[in-house]
Amino acid sequence: MKRLHALDTLRGIAALAIVVWHWQHFYAISGVWPPGWDHTAQPFYWALKPLYDAGWAAVDLFFALSGFIFFWLYAPAIRNRAMSFGKFAWLRFSRLYPLHFVTLIGVAILQYYFHKATGHFFIYQINDAQHFASALIMAQQWLPPSTEQYFNGPAWSVSIEVLLYCIFFVLCRVGLRGGWWSLLVSVIAIPLLWWNEFIARGMMGFFLGGSLYAVTEFVVARADAKRIARGLCIAALVAWVLLVIDCYFSPLHNMAYWIAGHISDDAGEWYIGDSDNVFLLLFIYTVSPLTILALALHERVLKGNWQRFSFVGDISYSTYLLHFPMQLSLALIAAHFALTPAFFENGVALFVFYAVLIGLCALSFNAFERPMQAWLRGLSHKRSPAPE
Numbered sequence: 216m217k218r219l220h221a222l223d224t225l226r227g228i229a230a231l232a233i234v235v236w237h238w239q240h241f242y243a244i245s246g247v248w249p250p251g252w253d254h255t256a257q258p259f260y261w262a263l264k265p266l267y268d269a270g271w272a273a274v275d276l277f278f279a280l281s282g283f284i285f286f287w288l289y290a291p292a293i294r295n296r297a298m299s300f301g302k303f304a305w306l307r308f309s310r311l312y313p314l315h316f317v318t319l320i321g322v323a324i325l326q327y328y329f330h331k332a333t334g335h336f337f338i339y340q341i342n343d344a345q346h347f348a349s350a351l352i353m354a355q356q357w358l359p360p361s362t363e364q365y366f367n368g369p370a371w372s373v374s375i376e377v378l379l380y381c382i383f384f385v386l387c388r389v390g391l392r393g394g395w396w397s398l399l400v401s402v403i404a405i406p407l408l409w410w411n412e413f414i415a416r417g418m419m420g421f422f423l424g425g426s427l428y429a430v431t432e433f434v435v436a437r438a439d440a441k442r443i444a445r446g447l448c449i450a451a452l453v454a455w456v457l458l459v460i461d462c463y464f465s466p467l468h469n470m471a472y473w474i475a476g477h478i479s480d481d482a483g484e485w486y487i488g489d490s491d492n493v494f495l496l497l498f499i500y501t502v503s504p505l506t507i508l509a510l511a512l513h514e515r516v517l518k519g520n521w522q523r524f525s526f527v528g529d530i531s532y533s534t535y536l537l538h539f540p541m542q543l544s545l546a547l548i549a550a551h552f553a554l555t556p557a558f559f560e561n562g563v564a565l566f567v568f569y570a571v572l573i574g575l576c577a578l579s580f581n582a583f584e585r586p587m588q589a590w591l592r593g594l595s596h597k598r599s600p601a602p603e
Contacts, residue, residue, distance in 0.1 A: 217288065220521035220528070221510035226280050227527025229273040230534035233369070234572065235263055236270025240542050241559035244549040246335025252556070258565040265462040272498050274372050275420045279503050281376060282424020283431075283511070285383055286393040290425070293387040300384055302595070307380055309591035311532070312353070314584055315373060318536045319350055322367040325543045332550045337543050341365040353377045360411045369539050375417035383421070397425035408492055419499050427504055431511045444512035451509035454502045468494075526577075533576035533584065541572060 242252040254260075257267055292298040329337045336342050346365045349355045355365065356374040364371050391397065404418030434443050461467045468490065476483035486493065513519040527534075545568075549558070558564060 218525075219511055219514055220525035221514040221519065222280055222283065222507065223525040223528025223531075224521050225276060225506065225510055225528075227525070227529070227531040227534070229276040229280075230531040231527065231569075232266050232270045232273040233535065234538045234569070235266035236273070237369070237538065237542065238267070238559070238565065240338050240539075241545070241549075242556045243338060244546040244554065244556060244559075246329070246333035246337065246550075249556070256560045258560060258562040265459050268462055269494070272495065275416055275495070275499050276503055276506070277372060278376075278379070278417050278420025279424040279427065279499070279507055281379070282383075282397070282421035283428045283507060284424075285380075285421075286397065286425035286428045289383075290387045290391075290393065293384055294390060294392070296388075303380070303384055305595050306592070307377070309588045310584075311373060311376075313587040313591070314532060314536055314579065315353060315367075315370060316351075317583075318367050318370070318540055319347075321540050322543060323347060325540065325547060326366070329543060329547050329550065332547065337546050338539075339365045339368040350374075356413050360414060362411060362413055367536060367539055369535055371413055372417070373536070375413050378414065379417050379421045382418075393425040393429035395426070397422045397429070401426065405496070408495070416495070416499070420503070423499065423504060424507070427507050427511075430508060431515070434508075434512060435515055440512070440516045444509075444516040447505060448509045448513055448517075451502075451505040454505050458498075458502055530573065530576035530580050533579040534572065537576060537579065538572055541568070541575070 238257055239252075239254055242248060242254075254267060257263075260267060289298065289303065293303065323342065326336050326339075326342050329335075330342075341363055342365055346355065349358060350366050350370065352358075353370075353374050354377065356362070356371045357378045386400070391400070401419050401422035404415055404422070407415035407418060434440050437443065457467065471493070472483065472486055472490075475486035510521075514521055545559075548554070
């Protein structure tokens, strides 16, 4: 088995969720954020509230899924020296770089015209030659370490993925395996959260994903694998129900604040100041692993059929990299026709945006990404052992 359709589906859903989180960008179509903009006026806010308020955490599913897949498909060959760094790097370059390059150039051109029309850049304000050069080599968030986003801002996580690939290769080469050792690397990265959020999130999620792959293999080999798989599916559902309830009514958040406040005033202040990081850590180390384990085991042990849904995983990379250029294009159109943010508070606008985005991403995947990947890999005269 070289593909888990359930995990592909999750990756696709995560990418689509991030589009909802970024819908707020349309409040800045004039080039600046209006004072007092009302995020609750976004389309179907009550139904999509968890995504509008915390959809940014979906990126952390990407990192954990990548770790799972890489420890599964690449780690043994790297550890046994059956795969060189050059071959590994070319496989990843051929998959990621073509679309990254095209969207980077596209956003640079669109930002130029948006700045010419409004006097501002759209959302991401740093768009100079130095930062373009950094983005060109996919190192914008780690060479040097930075949490500033520019050009195609969502590509920050792709940049972090490139850094993770390098760390992963080195650690695998010296013998790192999944399981406890991978989990240890993930936990050691937690303090980095207060230094560089992006690098920390990547490290925590990716190497946690490696340990999740080891857990999956352990469970699959057990005689009671079906019972464990069902239990994890139930646990994952409960975790998501609690997460959604807390997004709407905040019982867990209020309880944590009450407990911290009763410990001391300083503890209460710390919790309020760091509540986003607390949420992030809980998501990375509870909801994310339970979800990935449940889906992997549902397909492998309980024989769930996810293949019919996995197309959203096929287009997930396009979804992630193309949605901001689409928003920027619409912002230019809005500037030309004097449209206001109210235009994008209409549910029809959201539906049409998604329909066009999904169609465009399907075209990108089938007519550009896959052909470019095949052509680039053909240049190396080597067959790839990986599906991506």
